[in-house]
Amino acid sequence: MTQPDTPLPFLVFGAPRIEEDEIAEVEACLRSGWLGTGPRVAQFEKDFAQWRGVQASQVAAVNSCTAALHVSMVAAGLEPGSEVITTPLTFCATVNAILHAGLTPVLADVDPVTQNIDPDAIEAAITPRTRAILPVHFAGRPCAMDRIMAIARKHRLMVIEDCAHAIEAEFHGQPIGTFGDFGCFSFYVTKNVVTGEGGMILGRDEEHIARARVLALHGMSKDAWHRFGDQGYRHYQVVECGFKYNMMDLQAAIGIHQLARVEKSWERRRQIWQRYDEAFVSLPIGLPEAPEEGTRHGHHLYTVMIDAKHSGMERDAFLDAMNTRRIGTGVHYLSVPEHPYYQQRFGWRPEQWPEAMRLGRQTVSLPTSPAMSDSDVERVIEAVHSVIVT
Numbered sequence: 001m002t003q004p005d006t007p008l009p010f011l012v013f014g015a016p017r018i019e020e021d022e023i024a025e026v027e028a029c030l031r032s033g034w035l036g037t038g039p040r041v042a043q044f045e046k047d048f049a050q051w052r053g054v055q056a057s058q059v060a061a062v063n064s065c066t067a068a069l070h071v072s073m074v075a076a077g078l079e080p081g082s083e084v085i086t087t088p089l090t091f092c093a094t095v096n097a098i099l100h101a102g103l104t105p106v107l108a109d110v111d112p113v114t115q116n117i118d119p120d121a122i123e124a125a126i127t128p129r130t131r132a133i134l135p136v137h138f139a140g141r142p143c144a145m146d147r148i149m150a151i152a153r154k155h156r157l158m159v160i161e162d163c164a165h166a167i168e169a170e171f172h173g174q175p176i177g178t179f180g181d182f183g184c185f186s187f188y189v190t191k192n193v194v195t196g197e198g199g200m201i202l203g204r205d206e207e208h209i210a211r212a213r214v215l216a217l218h219g220m221s222k223d224a225w226h227r228f229g230d231q232g233y234r235h236y237q238v239v240e241c242g243f244k245y246n247m248m249d250l251q252a253a254i255g256i257h258q259l260a261r262v263e264k265s266w267e268r269r270r271q272i273w274q275r276y277d278e279a280f281v282s283l284p285i286g287l288p289e290a291p292e293e294g295t296r297h298g299h300h301l302y303t304v305m306i307d308a309k310h311s312g313m314e315r316d317a318f319l320d321a322m323n324t325r326r327i328g329t330g331v332h333y334l335s336v337p338e339h340p341y342y343q344q345r346f347g348w349r350p351e352q353w354p355e356a357m358r359l360g361r362q363t364v365s366l367p368t369s370p371a372m373s374d375s376d377v378e379r380v381i382e383a384v385h386s387v388i389v390t
Contacts, residue, residue, distance in 0.1 A: 011379060013328030014190030017265065017371035021257040029253040037217070037246045044252035047259055048200055052175050057206045060213040061252065065164045065186030065199040067216065067245035069097035072160050072182035072201055073132070075212040078103055082131035087117040088335045088356040090136045094162055095336055098134065106130070107336065109353040113289050115139065115303075119147040132158040137166035137176050139332065140192075140298025141291065145171045145179045152180075160184065167192050168266045170296035177202050187251070192265060192300055193258045195251035216245040268370035269299040272377055276302055276366065279381040283388050284310045286362070301332050305362040312389055315362050325383040330365035
């Protein structure tokens with residue numbers, strides 16, 4: 001009797017590459033008895049600062065990029081109700097952090113080619129109440145930071161960079177996250193450097209970072225490492241009404257070794273990206289634009305555009321067909337105004353930002369994890385070719 005074929009394993013979108021170094025470090029952390037914020041977080045901060053070419057006093061580890069964005073805006077001292085201009089093509093956390101900081105989000109449409117916030121749209125959105133710009137380096141592609149910083153200087157605005165996709169990205173030789181007053185990074189499980197959940201704040205002003213560090217742990221003057229370390233108990237004082245946003249040593253134990261391999265992982269994603277470019281060039285789908293001259297792309301998301309007029313099928317049908325072939329995909333992102341909460345609160349409609357609306361309704365992200373083997377990459381390619389009929 002013929003046995004049924006064993007189904008292929010499901011290829012999880014964004015599955016991280018975890019090696020023995022991380023596993024051993026997590027085990028050592030568990031055996032140490034110190035799981036919360038402690039020496040491994042301090043080491044991770046030190047390593048990150050050194051890698052980005054800043055002082056250790058200019059960074060603060062937190063438990064998510066969302067926390068990093070929120071704390072940065074609070075630490076910046078922006079007056080309640082101030083307007084912050086950002087992109088409609090982003091995860092909801094970007095806008096939510098603005099709201100949690102007591103500020104008002106204002107959307108500026110994206111460039112249809114780069115998919116990043118359009119500097120001309122930023123300029124058009126500025127009002128007397130504008131106090132900050134929050135650019136998102138979408139998919140790993142750096143925003144036009146020369147133009148954005150020129151706008152910020154002209155109008156005396158703060159800049160908080162959302163670098164969740166772009167930890168390795170550079171613009172004209174300068175690392176992303178070091179242009180603005182704050183750079184906020186993500187170490188979520190699908191990101192380029194992984195701690196499971198986690199984030200980092202990088203700040204130009206050491207006083208802002210010192211305040212952010214206090215705000216991230218209840219507004220206390222001492223963190224747990226300094227209160228309960230082997231130098232004896234130290235009393236703390238609550239100096240602000242803060243938040244519970246600290247990173248744990250368990251998370252940093254993973255991040256220390258992930259960061260050590262950041263260039264190796266970036267190179268693997270770049271190889272996958274190039275293979276996709278070669279394999280899909282003849283298909284009736286939109287491919288990501290090549291990195292601009294003078295920039296370094298983070299290669300975080302490989303997003304293709306599925307337009308029914310050209311591709312012969314709707315985007316959601318493509319998602320379903322890939323899932324049937326046991327290939328995980330992502331949608332990055334439905335534009336923010338597509339979601340009912342923002343429609344109800346602000347009266348936003350997707351049509352107000354037509355480029356973000358169009359991209360959000362067509363986009364599909366294909367797997368690019370450095371954990372993928374060459375055969376995994378070929379599986380994705382074969383699946384896309386089988387779904388898109390030319």
